[in-house]
Amino acid sequence: MSFNNFNFLEKKNRFCYNIFIRICFIFTVLAVLSLSLIANGKILRPVLSSSSSADTTPVVIIDAGHGGFDGGAVANDGTSEKNINLSIAKSVKAFLSFKGVKVLMTRDSDTALNDSEDKIKTKKKSDMQNRLKLMTDNPDALFVSIHLNKFTTSNASGAQIFYSGNLSRSEKLGENIRTSIVSLLQKENKRTLKLAGKNIFLLKNATVPAVIVECGFLSNQSDLALLKTYEYQSKLAFCISDGIINYLKCGELNGY
Ligand SMILES: [Zn+2]
Numbered sequence: 040m041s042f043n044n045f046n047f048l049e050k051k052n053r054f055c056y057n058i059f060i061r062i063c064f065i066f067t068v069l070a071v072l073s074l075s076l077i078a079n080g081k082i083l084r085p086v087l088s089s090s091s092s093a094d095t096t097p098v099v100i101i102d103a104g105h106g107g108f109d110g111g112a113v114a115n116d117g118t119s120e121k122n123i124n125l126s127i128a129k130s131v132k133a134f135l136s137f138k139g140v141k142v143l144m145t146r147d148s149d150t151a152l153n154d155s156e157d158k159i160k161t162k163k164k165s166d167m168q169n170r171l172k173l174m175t176d177n178p179d180a181l182f183v184s185i186h187l188n189k190f191t192t193s194n195a196s197g198a199q200i201f202y203s204g205n206l207s208r209s210e211k212l213g214e215n216i217r218t219s220i221v222s223l224l225q226k227e228n229k230r231t232l233k234l235a236g237k238n239i240f241l242l243k244n245a246t247v248p249a250v251i252v253e254c255g256f257l258s259n260q261s262d263l264a265l266l267k268t269y270e271y272q273s274k275l276a277f278c279i280s281d282g283i284i285n286y287l288k289c290g291e292l293n294g295y
Pocket residue numbers: 104105111112120186187
């Protein structure tokens with residue numbers, strides 16, 4: 040074999056070797072991409088729907104209490120309920136959306152839902168009716184309203200949940216949220232779930248499973264200090280969304 044022939048064969052081998060390396064590289068990239076897509080699919084797929092159809096994805100209406108002209112309860116230091124309600128509600132939406140749950144917000148800014156500018160009483164009535172309309176327009180939804188409490192004395196503290204007596208599922212929804220808040224965030228909270236009185240318009244007229252989560256007391260100094268922090272608002276939001284998801288999981292298993 041001449042030197043030239045040897046050189047030619049060496050070049051040919053090197054060429055084949057390079058092709059082989061490139062094929063291996065392409066296969067490796069494809070394998071990694073496939074694994075990545077599968078993993079992402081597991082994260083992004085709605086965890087609560089029984090199929091991939093969008094129609095089966097649960098809808099949760101998150102109602103940030105008050106807003107706009109209606110500030111809600113006000114703490115001694117001037118802290119307004121409406122802003123903390125909105126912050127918690129937005130984080131609940133973020134957590135639920137991440138889990139593949141469809142969320143409708145009654146408001147996502149500092150506004151009320153009244154149709155016309157009139158007397159406060161008329162504006163409040165219109166605001167409430169428009170929040171209720173979201174329930175009647177979405178008969179398969181859940182309704183979770185976020186509020187803060189205020190009491191005449193400062194010793195009352197902790198979250199409390201009220202449920203609508205219109206549908207038995209409201210109590211189950213409320214109990215799931217209460218369990219998540221107590222087990223994850225407020226271990227000392229002994230407050231039990233309460234049936235809402237007839238004075239709570241949205242729960243009295245609820246057409247879907249509905250609860251109000253009173254996240255804490257503006258009249259209690261330690262509650263107030265915590266409620267004013269974004270960190271605690273986010274923790275509350277996580278617990279509320281955890282309770283909603285647990286309720287939805289139970290519903291899927293038990294058919295309610
Ligand atoms: Zn309120």
